[in-house]
Amino acid sequence: MDVKRIREDFPILKREIKGNKLVYLDNAATTQKPSQVINAIKDYYENYNSNIHRGIHKMSEEATIAYEEAHKKVSKFIGSKFEETIFTKGTTESLNLLASILKNKIKRGDEIVLTQMEHHSNIVPWQQLAKEKGAKIKYIEVNSDGTLKTEQFSQIITSKTKIVSAVHMSNVLGTINQIKELGKIAHENKSLFIIDAAQSIPHMTVDVKKINCDFLAFSAHKMLGPTGIGGLYGKKELLEELPPFQTGGDMIRQVTFKEAVWNDLPWKYEAGTPNIAGGIGFGAAIDYLKKIGLENIQEHEEKLIRKTFKTLERINGVEIYGPRINRGAVFSFNIKGIHSHDLASLLDDYGIAVRAGHHCAMPLMQTMNIHSSVRASFYLYNTEEEVEKLAEGLKKASKIFA
Secondary structure, three states: OHHHHHHHOOHHHHEEEEEEEEOOOOOOOOOOOOHHHHHHHHHHHHHHOOOOOOOOOHHHHHHHHHHHHHHHHHHHOOOOOOHHEEEEHHHHHHHHHHHHHHHHHHHOEEEEEEEEOOHHHHHHHHHHHHHHHHHHHEEEEEOOEEEHHHHHHHHOHHHHHHHEEOEEEOOOOOOOOOHHHHHHHHHHOOOOEEEOOOOOOOOOOOOHHHHHOEEEEEHHHHHOOOOOOOEEOOOOHHHHHHOOOOHHHHHHHEEEEOEEEOOOOOOOOOOOOHHHHHHHHHHHHHHHHHHHHHHHHHHHHHHHHHHHHHHHHOOEEEEOOOOOOOOOEEEEEEOOOHHHHHHHHHHHOOOEOOOEEEEOOOHHHHOOOOEEEEEEOOOOOOOHHHHHHHHHHHHHHHHHOO
């Protein structure tokens, strides 16, 4: 994979921050966009900006084709059927959508199983649902090395469990969880199995049919696409059975003064005018990722993972969280005696963009007995030289606080 050539596709990587060449290591929060995605959105607004479906004129037909083609691209990318792939605002809305449409399947005394490493977006919607219905939430615990206690899968998931919702790859620890095993036990107990794939889909092949999940949520902006657009996969038979999330606009087939009939999938779950430009940009991002090849991205990131461990562990006082193997290129760490916010601010002085804080995972931070951490996260356009620059910045910061 020619990383130098790939970097030329990303205009923002030419930027300087405070006199230093940008080193962008905040990819778990959002990724940068290649010119191919930017131009696809620009082309839509400049040449065929129009609402989709039911429009007879030429531009509406062009917009409809482009938007539906984007659905097909995303569906194929995750191994689903066209009608099983819904466009949402992103992972957070997808999970909230599920908590809303699944509420009638939960009654008092039922249980929902999550893990301790979940993002707030995969905790709070279920907490609200549990409070409303009188259900109970249980958590699969995390080992000291940042992996899940797999022996708890069969202990915690029981006949009382109605929903199991788990992250595929942790946005804090980089841990890649054993979701096939977790899903198998969930289905053995007749539970619905939901995956938060926001951090995994950009970096590895995710096939919903092979995983056999019931639902899967993800975001475009973490995989080179625009913000405000994402996806929700759901098994067709479940989506047809469940009620809509919102009503109005394109999710309706027919309305009388007394009742309404819902549209076919996936439009049943896409009320109102959708994010057409975002969807088209999402499709362009899928094209770009397929051209590069997820297997090549994964191989490149594995090199960066090895390099990062080797380089950061040489710095005095650095503590890296998460496993050494079966992980993604997400590194959360602290340097003894330096607050994460101070460290991130100093790195910014050198043009290095990282994230600092609790990373929307406060419960996980509590189990780790820390308040916050610095997070450096890598993607296809990052280089081993940037790992070295990160290390140099950390060493300079350490001297300042020595």
